[in-house]
Amino acid sequence: MRIPLFSKPPPIAIDPVCAMKVNMENPHGGIYTHDDVTYYFCGPGCNRAFQKEPEEYLSGRKKVDM
Numbered sequence: 544m545r546i547p548l549f550s551k552p553p554p555i556a557i558d559p560v561c562a563m564k565v566n567m568e569n570p571h572g573g574i575y576t577h578d579d580v581t582y583y584f585c586g587p588g589c590n591r592a593f594q595k596e597p598e599e600y601l602s603g604r605k606k607v608d609m
């Protein structure tokens with residue numbers, strides 16, 4: 544595998560359920576698109592929870608502490 548000299552660290556997204564950092568190139572919990580925005584998850588459990596009630600997590604009414 545070639546690594547370009549100008550390579551940047553992997554892009555990081557924040558899991559909207561537990562607020563953990565997720566590597567966008569390899570999200571362990573997969574991704575889910577809601578209202579044309581793609582969210583990244585640390586694990587399948589967070590992904591499932593978000594799909595059930597996305598508005599609750601986006602509004603901050605609900606969150607999970609890891």
Ligand SMILES: [Zn+2]
Nearest residue numbers: 558561585589
């Ligand atoms: Zn999570």
